[in-house]
Amino acid sequence: MSETKIYLELVKIYGSKNISNDPNVLEKYSEDLSFFPKKEPKYVIWPRNRNQIQKTIKLANSLNFSIIPVSSSSGPRHHGDTIPRNNKTIILNLSKLKKIINIDRKNRVVMIEPGVSFGELIPQLYKRGLKILTPLHPRASKSVLTAALEREPITIPRYMWDSSDPLLCTEVFFGNGELFRTGAAAGPGSIKQQKKSGQAQVNPMGPTQFSPFRIIQGAQGSIGVVTWATLKLEILPSIQKVYHFQSKNIEELLDFQYELLKYRLCDELFILNNLNLACLIREDPSEILTLTNSLAKWNLIFVISGRDKLASDKIAYLEGDILDIIKEKKLKISNNKTETNEIDILNFLNQADINPWRLRLNGGYQDIFFISNYEKISELITLVEKQITKNLGIYIQPINQGTSYHCEFNIYYNPNNKEETLDVKEKFLRISIDLMNSGAFFNRPYGLWAKDVYERHEDSTQKALKKVKKIFDPNNVLNPGVLCFDD
Template identity: 35%
Template structure:
C-alpha cells in the first residue's frame, strides 16, 4: 500500500515503490494503468463518498484473464473493485475503493457476441454500451430495454446487474429481467455459468449447435444469477451474459397525459398496464421532466414553471399484425379513460413534442444537472404505484415542494421504482447528502423498500433490519471466501 512520507518527493517515491511491490507477480500479459490522475478519480465520486486511491487499474480482455487477476489477488491479498462503464460521471459510491485496491476495468471487453432475432436475445460482454448494443440489434428487428436516460458510457450489463429499472413495464415480468444467463468468476477464483449458460461446451460451441442461453435459473435448483444481481461486484465478476431484447414495434405513437393529481395519473397508468397497450410508460413530475430536457439553467427554470405537476409519458405500440387498427382502439381506450379521470392527453406539453421526447429516449442522455451548474443527490426505493403519494407526504415540506420525482412501474405494474432527486448549487454536495439521508429515513419509515443501497444513505435500510447484515456476510464468505472483491460494498450493509 502507498505509505505516507515526510516530503513530497519522498512520498511519491515511497508510493511508487509500494505500488511496485503490490503488483509483484501480476500477470504480465494483462494491461495495467498507473496514471496518477486516473487513479485519483476512483478515490471519490459525486456521491460524496471518499475512499482510498487505487494501486493500479487492470484491463483483462477475456474470462481467462479475469480469472487470472482474481487468483493473483487471492495470492497477494490485494482487493479488487470491478468496473464496466468506461467513464463517469460516477455518483453512487459503488466504484470508490474502500481500501487501496486494483480496479478491474472490464470496459475493453465490449463485444456483442451473438444476436438472435427469432428468440429476441443477445449475448454481450461487460463493456457494451446501450448505443453500441442498439446498433447491433437494429438489423435483427430488436432494440435494448433501457433505463431512463443512461449516460453514454453506461455498461448495459452493469445496469441490469444492478437492477436499473427499464421503461417498458408491460414487458418486464420479473425483477431479474432482462438479464438471463451469466458466465462469472466468483471471488474464490472458480468459473461458474448459470441457467442456459451451463450447458456442456464453450459458448461458441453451444451457439453453433443452436443452443440459446435463455433460462436464467439453474443449473439444477440453484439461482446464483439472482444472488449476483444487486451485489455491486462483491461476490463475483461477470464475463458475459445473455440479455432479453425488445422487438421493435411496427407503429409507435408517443403521447403525454397530464394532471394536477398524482392519483389520477396513477389510476390511468394502472388501466393502461392492465390492457398492455403501451411500450414506454413512466411518470415524472414537472421538475424532473425539466431537468431531463433543459440545456441551460434558464431553460430549466422556464420549463419548471410551464410544465404541469404530473406527466405520464406513454408510447402506444402495435406489432406487425393490423397495427393501424390496434393503435386506433388503444388510443380510443386511453382517451376515454383519461376523460373519466379529468386527465389531459396531448402530443405536446409546454412546447415539448412527444415525438421529440421519443427521439430523445433513444439518444444519449441529456446535458444533466452538471451542465446547468447544479449538484444532485438522489434517493430511490421500491414500492407500489398507489402508495407513492403516501411516500411524498412522508417527506419534509421543502422536500415535497422541490424534489424531482420519477416513478417507473415494474413487473406489469406489480411494483414501482420511486426516485426523488434533490438539487442544489455546485458546492452544496454535503448539504444535499445530509438532506438525502434524512429523506431516506422518512421514506423507509413509510415502508419504502430499499433493495439497492447506495451512498450516502446506504446504511438506512440496514439500520431497520440489522439481523440481515450477518447473513449477508455469511453469503459473501461462501462466494468470496478471501474477501477480495469490493471490500466495503454498500450492498452488504457495511457502515460507511
C-alpha cells in the first residue's frame, strides 16, 4: 500500500492539521537520550478523541503500517522504546488527550487521559487534599499514565500493595482495534451506569478470570493503546516529617529501612548516593558537586506523616517506635540536620520537576535499572562501581512492600563530548550485561537490553509472551520490535 494512500486515509480521520510529516517534527521522534539507533517515523498524528484512535488502529491493520503510541507532551524520551524500528511507522501522539476526567476524593481515585502530566495533575489533586503516588521527582511534562503503564517505581513502598500500583482500571484499544475496559470497569454496564450504581473503577482485577491490565502494563505500547486509566490516590498529609540518615555503609541503611518498611512505619522511603541526592536538591552543576562532597556516601531518606486532628499523635507514636528500633539495633546513625534541609527534600518529593534532575549535572545520562532482592544489592553496586568511578548516581527504591528493590544507576556525562559518549556507550552495554549475568532482573527490558534480557530468561516466557501478543495484536501493528516481539 502506498504512502500516499495511508496519508489520504489519515487525513480523512484527522484532517491535515493534526498530521505532520515536517522533517523537523519527524526528527524529534527519530531518537532519544538512549543509544538506540536513529530512525524517523513517516508521520506524527495527534488524536483528539478515541474514535480517531480506533480508526487509526484499524487502518494500520488494513494498510499494514505500524503505530507507536507516545503520551508526554514534551521533554526528553529515554529508553529507545518509542523509536521506529521499520520504515512504515506512525507516531500516535496522545498528548492532546489531557482531560482529568474525574477526581474522586471519597474513593481515592483519579481517572485521567494519557496526555495529563505530573505538572498538571499534582496541583489539581493538592486542591482536593489528595496525592498521586509518583516516581522519584517526576518530570513535570511526563505523562502520569505512561509512568504507571511502564511500572516506574513509586517512592512510598508501603502503598505499593502490588507491583502494578498505582494503576487500576483502563480503557484500551487492543491491536486489532477492539475497545476493551479492564478490571471492574469492564462492567456490567457502561461507565455511566457503573457510576450510577456507586462504582468508581477502583478494582483493577478482572474482568472475571483474567487481568488484561497486567499485560498492557510493561508492554511499551505493544499490546494496546490506553485512552484513560484510573489511578490510586492517597490523602494528603497535614504534617510530613523528613528523616535523612547518612552512612558510609549501605548495609547499615538497608538494614534500617527493612525494619521501617516491615512494620509500615513510614511513607516515602529510599536510599540515594550523595551525587543523586545532590542532583535532586541543587540545580547548578557546581552546587551539585559541592553538596555531593559534603554528604556521606549513602543517604537514607524517609518521611513520616500524619493528618488532621490526630496528626501529632501519629507522628509521636511513629517517632517513638522508630527510636526504639534504632536503640534495639544499636544503630550509630543520626538524622542529618546540616547539609540538607526538610524543605529541599519535601520539594522534590511533593512536586514535579521542571528541570529534570538527571540532566542537571552534565546535560546527559544513561540509566541502568533492574529489580533485585535485598541480599544482592551491595554486590551489584560493587560491580557497577568497579567500572564507573565518577559521576555515578545510585538510587535504591524498595518496592512492592519490601519484597524487592528497584536499583538504578545513573551514568552522568556530557553528550556533546564524543569521546565521553563513546566511552559511556561501551560501559553502559558492558555493565548491563555483567549485571544481567549476576542476577539483576531487568524486568523492564527497553531498547538495547531486550535481546540480552530474553536470552537470559526461560524460553517458555518468550514463547508465552509471543502468544499473548498474537492474541491481542494479531497483525503486529503496535510498536513492533520492542521486547521479544519481532519486527
